[in-house]
Amino acid sequence: FAIMGLAYWERVFGVPNPRVGLVSNGEEEGKGSMLARDAYQLLKQTRLNFVGNVEGKDVPLGLADVAVTDGFTGNVMIKLSEGVAEMLVGFLKEEIKKRPLAVAGAVLARPAFEALRKRLDYSEYGGGPLLGVDGVVIVAHGRSNAYAIKNAVRVAKEAVDRKLVEAIREGVR
Structure with missing residues (x-):
């Protein structure tokens, strides 16, 4: 692997x-x-x-x-990371709402917050490859929306265009 x-x-x-x-x-x-x-x-x-x-x-x-x-540990790590990201965003929103000056600052920082949200949003990535099968299979999040599925298709296309399966075959020989 x-x-x-x-x-x-x-x-x-x-x-x-x-x-x-x-x-x-x-x-x-x-x-x-x-x-x-x-x-x-x-x-x-x-x-x-x-x-x-x-x-x-x-x-x-x-x-x-x-x-x-291993797959179990990897899945737990991914889901823990998602939870921590959601928790931190929630904490930040709570703290900003407590202070009027922080609300004003948040308005000014909106572009940075939006960029951060995109980096933390699983739907921006679509999914990840299921390695070890003879073909391109992308595993998407169970709660994926249409945008996430569109990005999963993009990830699959990139894998095909970049000859991922061929590279894996060559590597494991």
Whole structure:
């Protein structure tokens, strides 16, 4: 899966030699479940740009371009990130409403807030590729609206145009 994620990152985002990190509960080599420790040993023997373990807090900070984990943990991380983003936006709105001067400042900062909202909105991204199948499959959020589905189709088209499946086949040979 690290090889498939690497192919995706190179082809779709145009990043040569992306950094691959293994999601674990600590940065040290011996940390994590048995699966994570075994995966670490396999990854460090490859020619990938393996940066070692990355903690959950490191993933959104971009310490690795490709974060390798099992599907369950990855799904929990995504949903936790969504919840934290929604919570922080809610807190910010509450605090702004408490202060008249902050309301005026928020009006002036509206373009920045709108840009931030777009960066945090899952529907802007559409979905992500289901790696490991022989074809292009995009997994969209369960609550996707028409805009999100349109963007999921865009993501699928980009994967086809950039020959993602071929790159993955080549990488896993």
